[in-house]
Amino acid sequence: MSETDARKQFVEELTDQSDDFSRWYIEVVRKAQLADYTPVRGSMVIRPYGYGLWENMQRLLDRRIKATGHQNAYFPLLIPESLLQLEADHVKGFAPECAWVTMGGREQLEERYAIRPTSEAIIGHLYSRWIESYRDLPVLLNQWCNVMRWEKVTRPFLRTAEFLWQEGHTAHATEAEAREEVLRMLEVYRDFVETELAIPVYTGLKSDAERFAGAEQTYTVEALMRDGKALQAGTSHHLGQHFARVFDITYQDEQGKRQHVWQTSWGASTRLIGALVMVHGDDQGLRLPPNVAPVQAVIVPIWRKDEDRSAVRAFVERVRESIGERVRLHVDDRDQYSPGWKYNEYEMRGVPVRLEIGPKDVASQAVMSVRRDNRAKESIPLAQLAERLPVLLADIQSSLYRQAEEFRRANTVEAGSKADVIAHFAADRRGFVAVAWDGSAAFEAEVKERTGATLRCMPVDPKPFAAVARPGHRVALFARAY
Amino acid sequence: MSETDARKQFVEELTDQSDDFSRWYIEVVRKAQLADYTPVRGSMVIRPYGYGLWENMQRLLDRRIKATGHQNAYFPLLIPESLLQLEADHVKGFAPECAWVTMGGREQLEERYAIRPTSEAIIGHLYSRWIESYRDLPVLLNQWCNVMRWEKVTRPFLRTAEFLWQEGHTAHATEAEAREEVLRMLEVYRDFVETELAIPVYTGLKSDAERFAGAEQTYTVEALMRDGKALQAGTSHHLGQHFARVFDITYQDEQGKRQHVWQTSWGASTRLIGALVMVHGDDQGLRLPPNVAPVQAVIVPIWRKDEDRSAVRAFVERVRESIGERVRLHVDDRDQYSPGWKYNEYEMRGVPVRLEIGPKDVASQAVMSVRRDNRAKESIPLAQLAERLPVLLADIQSSLYRQAEEFRRANTVEAGSKADVIAHFAADRRGFVAVAWDGSAAFEAEVKERTGATLRCMPVDPKPFAAVARPGHRVALFARAY
Secondary structure, eight states: HHHHHHHHHHHHHOTTTTTTHHHHHHHHHHHHHSSEHHHHHOEEOOOOOHHHHHHHHHHHHHHHHTTTEEEEOOOSSSHHHHHOOOOOOEEEHHHOOOEEEEEEETTTEEEEEEOOSSOOOOOOOOHHOOOOOOOOOOEEEEEEEEEOOOOOSOOOTBOOOOOOOOEEEEEEEEEEHHHHHHHHHHHHHHHHHHHHHHOEEEEEEEOOOOOOOOOSEEEEEEEEEETEEEEOOOOOEEEETTHHHTTTTEEEOSSOOOEEEEEEEEEEETTTHHHHHHHHHHHOOOOOOOOOOOOOOEEEEESSSHHHHHHHHHHHHHHHHHHHSSEEEEEEOOSSSOOOOOOOOOOOTOOSSSEEOHHHHHHTTEEEEHHHHHHHEEEHHHHHHHHHHHHHHHHHHHHHHHHHHHHHHHTTEESSHHHHHHHHTTOOOEEEEEEEEEHHHHHHHHHHHHHOEEEEEEESOGGGGGGGGTTTTEEEEEEEEE | OOHHHHHHHHHHHHOTTTTTTHHHHHHHHHHHTTEEEEEEETTTEEOOHHHHHHHHHHHHHHHHHTTTTTOOBBOOOOEEEHTTTTTHHHHHHHGGGGGEEEEEEEEEEEEEEEEEESSSHHHHHHHHHOOGGGGOEEEEEEEEEEOOOOSEEEEEEEESSSSEEEEEEEOOOOOOHHHHHHHHHHHHHHHHHHHHHHOOEEEEOOOOOOOTTTTTTEEEEEEEESOOEEEEEEEEEEEEEEEHHHHHHHEEEETEEEEEHHHHHHEHHHHHHHHHHHHHHTTTTTOOOOTTTOSEEEEOOOOOOHHHHHHHHHHHHHHHHHHHHOOEEEEOOOOOOOOOHHHHHHHTTTTEEEEEEOHHHHHHTTEEEEETTTEEEEEHHHHHHHHHHHHHHHHHHHHHHHHHHHHHHTTEESSSSHHHHHHHHTTTSEEEEEEOOOOOHHHHHHHHHHHHHHHEEEEEEOGGGGGGOOTEEEEEEEEOOO
């Protein structure tokens, strides 16, 4: 088998989603070159195409984080064990999954360090030194960094020992301000995920059983994957004064009295790349939302006869110039691959628009565009391309959102009772199930034990689920989840 | 002492550079809130002002890295010890200063992991899997990440256990291409450091004694600090086939023959922030080059009488609007600090231009600008501000470069012999000393042992030092260094 054939097969041999979603996922991640395995337990390498996606996501989320008044900083990777141990719930939740540094050079360390699983502890320590007066508040910081959790079962992007994320950490003078911040950032995540990733989400409160170790309340944005499982796409925590008390983070108020601060933290990670894959992908591979796609449009030049070549090339150049910086464009003029091979490759990689340019297109001074989301073809005259292409991309962005929303609507059902919830998941049905929850841990535990489904959230806006609402209960959404 | 007085003193009490440069440096870093100490051995926290500087530097360097055809990726933080050990010089150079992860959760690991001191080993392993054919070459990747070296003596930005950097790693089909790449990235660093950081550098080749562990050749950009000591501001390594052989990174050439690739790596780090401080700072604090300053201009509103207040505020708003997005602007309208206190604060923080706006300025529809670099004052009519301010900033940028270049010229001398070099440094003189070097390790070792000065580089362009050139010798620059 020639190398080219081998590559062709590599692109074509993709498991169908309906045959084995989990295998489909892993294959897409590797064939689209988003990520690859490494010899480091549970750690992946994010390849340029996956990282390009992450860079676009970072830019769009970072802009929102800054627009809401936050600044970036960088805190140490290592956390002394003694600091991690100060908050009892926090250490209980995270210590069992920490990677520990015990040696520096040739020396055994007196105290071991955890590689940060999250940074509340080290940041709490520093905030206690930096915050003195009410004038120093609020403190609104964020950091983009790597974190590590020594997970037993891992899957690229969804659950890895090391992952990249942003973690915001804020301190406020009053509880009301902290609560506002928690909801503000929840809304930032909702807006970012829905607008840029084209993924509809339910925003809501976690139950006590599912909340962040050390938080008073955890809010979440929950998305639905194509296999009917839910995925937590970002969380925003009200930390109350839990860390302020143990780290002694206090300020002098306007009356000269010492007060503990109120804190929040919130994070979103490279997990979102996994969500993108599983919400929009199909049996041909990725379908990337144009707002974050590393390549928004790819030009594939076509010629059979050598005499066509220079005319096609010259026209490609004119197309490139007319598009300019409006669109992230890639021209694939490699000789060793056929146009058909390239079509497969860019479908696998989910490039939103393919522009085919052959001798006929040159003759008509137009390009043939093919949408990745619905395969619709359209010949676009060169003179209109610079205007038409951005419109096309915007349409693909909203079409992907609409499809995901329709899928979610079709896979969100209402249940009248706990028994109904259990019956739904026991029959191997998926999706979200809305039910009136009495707030008891027993209800939640029974559903989980019998079906594996968990309480994803109590929606911030329960109105769409008014049919299941009952006095003295809260609407809750259950689902199997990643 | 009131809190305000305490803060005032905090700003005013800065050690003079001439009294104790080292203490001045640490004080500026902390008072300007670039960074702070942490309870993690040798690790600092980069505070928002320092990180804002880093973000601007990243953006400007990343743009150059991408413009030269590179893409970003992300490789694992941890490196299995067995991989690190494959290249003999590499492990000898780095293993003694690695932080080691020996436990994951509650389990002792079978093989320990180093927190990456640099990523040649893990990347070499992955390149051996990714590269098959000459068509896969060149591979041109870069990553922005944290690295860790368990240094004994640390100083914020200059030498810390953990630091942030970018590391480029490329693989090529031929030695000539790899050599070209090494010099291309050296030139990227030179251009970035000189253009954006306003720091003149000498580019050159390191001696064998000073080269990167595992490299065949190391090129460097060397800058001169205000205390006359040199600082390595970025390095570009020709790795030859050292890693390709031990990691078995091969490709099939056009004739179907297996060949080892040729590799390069190159890096620049948060150390550059230390260079900025030490090249441009003065007895009042930082002086930041406008191209990277987080705040390029600060508006300080001034009023004595309450009745002036609303007029000043309204005018400040008009100024803000007229400047728009042209300049990174901050308005400091805090009531609890006096204008004088704010002047000190922003001088400490090195903001390039201060715009004072009081009742008189409102009356004349102008603002009083004060340059941080030379204190020159200039009243700028509101109508001209949007045009004048960017010109002023460009002038400050080139003025800072010119001052640094003049300082370097005054502190670069020529020596006729090894004895002259030793005499220079033995007399506690600093700066660069150019000399004809016979290439012997003994020469280098003797200078180092007797004076502490090291061979910084053999200039790529030796013409400026033609006076010391001798047949059979290479021009070398010696200096005490950080």
